[in-house]
Amino acid sequence: MKVSMKWLKQYADIPVTPAEYESRMVMTGTGVEGTAPLAPELEGVVVGRVLTCRDHENSDHLHVCTVDVGEGEPLQIVCGAPNVREGILVPVAKIGARLPGGVTIKKGKLRGVESQGMLCSGPEIGVPVELYPSVGTAGLLIFKEDYPLGADVKPIFGLDDTVVDFEILANRPDCLSVWGVARETAVAMGTELMMPRISVKEAGGDIRDYAQVEVRESELCPRYAARVVKNVRIGDSPAWLRQYLFAAGMRSINNIVDITNFVMLETGHPMHAFDLDKVRGRHIIVRKAEQGEKLTTLDGKEYALNSTDLMICDQEGPTGLAGIMGGEESEITENTREVLFECASFDRASIRITARALGIRTESSGRFERGVSPATVMDALNRACQMVNELDAGDVVSGVIDLYPKPLAPVTLTVSCARMARRAGVDIAPEEMEEILRKLLFQVKRNGDEMIVTAPAFRQDIEQEADICEEVLRYAGYDRIPVTHLRGETPMGGLNDTGRREAAIRGQLTGMGFYETMTFSFISAKSIQQLGLPADDPRNHPITIRNPLGEDTACMRTTLLPGALKTVAANIKNGNDSGRIYELGTIYDGQAKTAEGLPVETHELVMAMWGQADFYAIRGAVEALCRQAGIAYHIAACDEPYLHPGRRAALTAKDGQVLAVLGEMHPDTAERLDLTGRVYVAKVCLPLFFEMTQPMGEVKPIARFPAVNRDLALVMPESQQVGPLMDAIRFGCGPMLEDIRMFDVFRGIQIGPGNKSVAFSLTLRAADHTLTEEEISRLTEKALKISKDQFGAVLRA
């Protein structure tokens, strides 16, 4: 909210620099985005009089003028404006002057004639027509009044002001007003609050003879007040009013409309002015719209209304969107004779819903959404009438319409000073608390530790002792809060089990050269379909967001794969030839629900490698994680459709549950996902992984008897897998086979086509004796027999 410093200073003095003011306000709870001069770029433009004006010899439109700027010789200035003539008083940008838009005036020659400056139009010095009316935008701004020659033009337009940009907290809608911030300013500065005395000079008559108001929705409109102005004299507002509005970022329209905006900015109460002749039946009805009813608003847009929208209607139909924008029909025009001023209080939620549904946001709706106190409506309405008196914009009809069936009772709380001091952790004396609250316009009755506190009518945020505590603390100073440490029983802190286990996995993956990534929890429906999963796979049916940002982020991920693969594709595209990444994050089941009816959320680990990578590298990484977790697993081919049919595997637990699937991306899927080159991925089901994780037990004693190694090279058909062969040998040979390792695979004509020669190293050992030759040969024979009988593998010749 932008506020003119001049305006603010009318109500509270600010005897410090803007920076100091900013800091004091921020430290007492009134946010300030910044303070800035209203016209920071306008410098060196003064009042000057055109003494002579002749045509330029080499131009059909330029003039050569001499201009008196109140000092030294008159300046010779070449001017192209059509309205330049002798005798006029105009803004003159002297050499070195700065104009909005970063323009600096330099000495120059125009068609051979020297020019020592520039005569300016309104827009050239940042003065719109509504700030200085009855000046055409074409041509020079010609002053209507007399000003001393050489005087800076800024004060003439009120541009010598400073604008404070306040950032008001959500609980303080009362501060969305000059009065509101002035109240805080006075306390923060320790200066006097100088509020205006509101009085209205009534011109007789009776409002009841002019208008009637009926509120049919008193829940949505707890208070509706109105006054009528007759003999309206529409005209321009005085300069000071136009300047205040300009500083606040609003345009001056005419005196009546400006009064409503002025009062809104000053008091925080949005107001509306109706042309009473255009209110059919002179009868205002506050009701909900009928479905499909139409209204054309002030800005000329037509809206079809919903039956929940609160409307200001006359006898025939809508004439304004309550609290949001007036209707075009009853707009104030230069022909307006009689005006009805509305000042009301509307339900926050109702205004918010209608404004959002219709896509309109105005200064008015914004304030009503944040909350406008019904208790202070009459002050604002009377302030508007007082302005009518002051501006002589019409005659205020006697009497008021005020529909306020359930007046809000003032909030009175009984609070304990000691308890508040304890909550704050600051030693604040009851006397000091009392003083602060009084300055904030609370009524206080204190009896020792106990205070009975009544909040001022404009404060709607005061509900409980904690709120009073905050009021006291922010003016006692947050800087007074000391640093103390938690007392009492210290609970045992720490990570939860899952957190600890995941930290271990992260550490292991780091050691294996993987970098962690994080991607959004959102995926597109398309990205999951691209994996080509069977139609009934639950991953194909993600949870959808009702109001997503876009199609790409419309679903909650059912697997981390799409995100990880997108990351890989982007890396490859960016020329990162090789890499290892992983993501450990939440996935959301599209179907399974918790007892509370929420989607089941689990954690998944996805790893990916490309460049310097192969199938066995990614499998090895997953195996390493399993071994570190003490998980016994079995490797077999799998049928995950997005993986290469000849290079995909699953790691399964004893009971067949799938711990992980991994492999090379299927070339078709890779193509769909813009993955060039071979990419390897693995997906680990973490809940199962943690369920299978075995805590480390007792250590085994180091073997006391020697081991014997025997190497076997077996020739076997390519179709036979090595894993099952090794499993069978392990099973067949029993515990005396301490280890079996594969150390070489050979293919070549020597062993015939369609065959491979696989070399194994067997480590044999008994725990309680040195193996005999007989035992050794029995074990090797056994291994060979199993290989031959079950796998057609024979000892290589």
Next chain:
Amino acid sequence: MDIRENLAQIGEELRKELACTDALQALEALRVKVLGKKGSLTALLRGMSQLSPEERPKAGQIINEAREKLTALLDDKQKELALKAKEARLQAEAIDVTEPRDVPAIGAEHPMNLVLSEVLDCFTSMGFSVVEGPEIELDLYNFELLNVPKNHPARDAQDTFYIDDNVVLRSQTSPVQARTMLSHKPPIRIVCPGRVFRADEVDATHSPVFHQIEGLVIDRDVTMADLKGTLDAFAKRLYGQDIEVRFRPSFFPFTEPSAEVDLTCFNCHGKGCRVCKGTGWIEVLGCGMVNPKVLEMCGIDSSVYSGFAFGIGVERITMLRYGIRDMRLLYEGDMRFLKQFRR
């Protein structure tokens, strides 16, 4: 010839030959030539049989002394040659230690997890437990129990993603606090890290998905000064002993009184720089005393217990910590970015 002369001659010859021997093998041959079965000294010993019994002991003694001397000569030479040979080997084996070779590739955790684990270490060491909760959450926990009723404007401030009327993507980690208060009796001392969602378009400083870590303490007589003390300890542990904490009044529906917390800029240590926009302070988190209404709604007697809560934006402190200017980098997973991180 006299034995002594013979011995002198043998010694003389050996010395000469040793002087021009530079191989261990040649040395061995020399040893055999003198001391071997057919060696010159051995021949002298054999020749003793021709001496008279009176002369023999004397001659034997002389020869043995000479033998010891010669052996010592040979041994010294052997040591010398062995040393030379070893030196030669070591020299021959020298490699270029500056030649580059493969270095075991070690990865890194995500920068936000690096920062988060520092934060969690800090709070767990102060007795906080880490608690997590669902990311898809009931409106009840995300808003209502936190003093943000339906159609409250505070809901606009954090544009929320909805699954249906009652289920949202949590817009803050605070629902975990509400759940904990409902299920646990005080004292409570928890931190809740996690992923949260708000309907913001992606740009350099906004993301519809981001992370928070919230803390909650509920006990008897917990004060705002305890809150300041806890955050002061956190700030000093993470950013250094010279870091100060500054509280500024603020508003959150969940807390009363509320504060924004600034820390001494850890880039310039309060002097004013680009990072802190010249103020010397950096806004890092929001906090306050838990609103008694929230305590009551969550089944905790606010006349007996009080508490505080704070919330930290993980993206923000990560970006500050590593000087990251664009939030999108955190979610793009570009190896050129990720490879810069280490624990």
